[in-house]
Amino acid sequence: xxxxxxxxxxxxxxxxxxxxxxxxxxxxxxxxxxxxxxxxxxxxxxxxxxxxxxxxxxxxxxxxxxxxxxxxxxxxxxxxxxxxxxxxxxxxxxxxxxxxxxxxx
Amino acid sequence: xxxxxxxxxxxxxxxxxxxxxxxxxxxxxxxxxxxxxxxxxxxxxxxxxxxxxxxxxxxxxxxxxxxxxxxxxxxxxxxxxxxxxxxxxxxxxxxxxxxxxxxxxxxxxxxxxxxxxxxxxxxxxxxxxxxxxxxxxxxxxxxxxxxxxxxxxxxxxxxxxxxxxxxxxxxxxxxxxxxxxxxxxxxxxxxxxxxxxxxxxxxxxxxxxxxxxxxxxxxxxxxxxxxxxxxxxxxxxxxxxxxxxxxxxxxxxxxxxxxxxxxxxxxxxxxxxxxxxxxxxxxxxxx
Amino acid sequence: xxxxxxxxxxxxxxxxxxxxxxxxxxxxxxxxxxxxxxxxxxxxxxxxxxxxxxxxxxxxxxxxxxxxxxxxxxxxxxxxxxxxxxxxxxxxxxxxxxxxxxx
Numbered sequence: 001x002x003x004x005x006x007x008x009x010x011x012x013x014x015x016x017x018x019x020x021x022x023x024x025x026x027x028x029x030x031x032x033x034x035x036x037x038x039x040x041x042x043x044x045x046x047x048x049x050x051x052x053x054x055x056x057x058x059x060x061x062x063x064x065x066x067x068x069x070x071x072x073x074x075x076x077x078x079x080x081x082x083x084x085x086x087x088x089x090x091x092x093x094x095x096x097x098x099x100x101x102x103x104x105x
Numbered sequence: 106x107x108x109x110x111x112x113x114x115x116x117x118x119x120x121x122x123x124x125x126x127x128x129x130x131x132x133x134x135x136x137x138x139x140x141x142x143x144x145x146x147x148x149x150x151x152x153x154x155x156x157x158x159x160x161x162x163x164x165x166x167x168x169x170x171x172x173x174x175x176x177x178x179x180x181x182x183x184x185x186x187x188x189x190x191x192x193x194x195x196x197x198x199x200x201x202x203x204x205x206x207x208x209x210x211x212x213x214x215x216x217x218x219x220x221x222x223x224x225x226x227x228x229x230x231x232x233x234x235x236x237x238x239x240x241x242x243x244x245x246x247x248x249x250x251x252x253x254x255x256x257x258x259x260x261x262x263x264x265x266x267x268x269x270x271x272x273x274x275x276x277x278x279x280x281x282x283x284x285x286x287x288x289x290x291x292x293x294x295x296x297x298x299x300x301x302x303x304x305x306x307x308x309x310x311x312x313x314x315x316x317x318x319x320x321x322x323x324x325x326x327x328x329x330x331x332x333x334x335x336x337x338x339x340x341x342x343x344x345x346x347x348x349x350x351x352x353x354x355x356x357x358x359x360x361x362x363x364x365x366x367x368x369x370x371x372x373x374x375x376x377x378x379x380x381x382x383x384x385x386x387x388x389x390x391x392x
Numbered sequence: 393x394x395x396x397x398x399x400x401x402x403x404x405x406x407x408x409x410x411x412x413x414x415x416x417x418x419x420x421x422x423x424x425x426x427x428x429x430x431x432x433x434x435x436x437x438x439x440x441x442x443x444x445x446x447x448x449x450x451x452x453x454x455x456x457x458x459x460x461x462x463x464x465x466x467x468x469x470x471x472x473x474x475x476x477x478x479x480x481x482x483x484x485x486x487x488x489x490x491x492x493x494x495x
Contacts, residue, residue, distance in 0.1 A: 098298070102307050104311065188415050
């Protein structure tokens with residue numbers, strides 16, 4: 001329970017931080033950092049065999065925006081991709097036990 | 106275990122209750138009982154749909170909706186999978202370059218054996234599906250494997266299913282811990298929620314068969330593989346079991362696994378086993 | 393190569409019921425392939441059914457007809473054992489025909 005709550009707290013903070021307007025325009029370094037973080041989370045999700053299609057497409061959108069020099073857009077997309085990947089990790093973790101609730105016995 | 110430890114850290118009363126609940130489920134997980142699972146699975150559907158004849162479950166949505174059933178019966182007089190079936194028959198009879206045929210790879214020359222697939226191969230320690238066996242047969246005879254999702258593979262399995270029509274599904278689970286594990290893994294895959302939409306296979310095919318999802322009527326999970334492969338009007342073509350799993354995954358916004366991944370093989374094993382006794386009805390036609 | 397046409401015709405009194413299934417891609421010319429390129433139009437333009445040499449059903453088709461089309465109709469005047477010839481031609485000059493006996 002407490003672990004799950006901690007996780008959702010992390011998620012909520014992540015969401016908040018992605019919603020907060022940036023104080024300055026993002027630069028390439030911001031994009032690289034956000035993209036790397038998103039990539040790590042997405043790799044973890046894929047390692048758990050629970051990648052979401054939306055993570056993949058949002059990550060691709062971040063890369064496209066970054067390559068095109070739109071770093072604000074790229075950072076926003078990368079953060080969204082990271083949040084999606086983290087949510088899929090939460091899902092895979094909780095389903096390790098939760099699936100039994102649906103089982104026909 | 107991890108969950109019960111973190112629970113213990115929480116309120117003691119709640120932890121004690123949770124622990125008491127957790128113990129039997131842990132021991133139940135240790136003792137996998139496929140026969141009891143299959144019985145419960147079938148009973149669930151028979152009770153949920155008391156008016157549906159047991160053998161009719163293999164006809165998927167048509168067993169759930171009178172209007173659709175009438176349209177389908179008319180369609181069955183001239184079924185859309187006929188071209189594929191004829192192609193499959195021809196392919197099955199055509200020898201490989203080395204002179205051998207598919208019949209040499211299968212018991213009983215490949216005729217009337219669909220109900221025994223997938224089976225657990227005790228040598229390999231894994232589930233072997235009909236699609237996998239067909240491609241292995243091709244490779245053993247120096248031919249390139251086919252795509253698992255459609256066209257040739259669907260034609261071949263259509264023909265093999267056709268020669269087995271009406272035979273009751275007959276999946277065996279050998280007395281091998283790895284076979285039980287494969288069954289259990291398949292069951293877990295079936296009930297596990299995935300994708301951004303947070304759906305498990307069971308969300309649609311256990312909780313909502315007979316209900317509409319957009320314009321489609323959901324098929325019951327019981328006997329859902331007995332009708333494979335299928336001609337889907339939505340695809341304007343044939344699809345295999347692999348294709349069905351892959352589409353189901355992507356529809357819930359989960360990245361599909363590769364065809365014939367261990368998880369897919371296991372879930373096919375689980376779904377086929379719990380449909381034991383229900384007749385093969387493939388190839389099928391679905392909207 | 394098996395024929396692209398499947399047909400079943402049964403006489404019941406003086407009414408003959410015909411069902412036919414034709415294998416054809418029926419590409420409309422508006423659909424793109426996996427690479428994003430347009431699939432060129434390829435569809436049946438004319439479909440004919442002739443009973444003992446006399447046309448009983450002629451269809452002028454276009455790109456709106458779906459893949460592997462199915463046709464069902466009935467006509468008066470045919471009887472058991474008569475020849476029923478089905479033929480089609482498409483916009484690329486392709487064609488096929490088959491002659492079936494009315495059952």
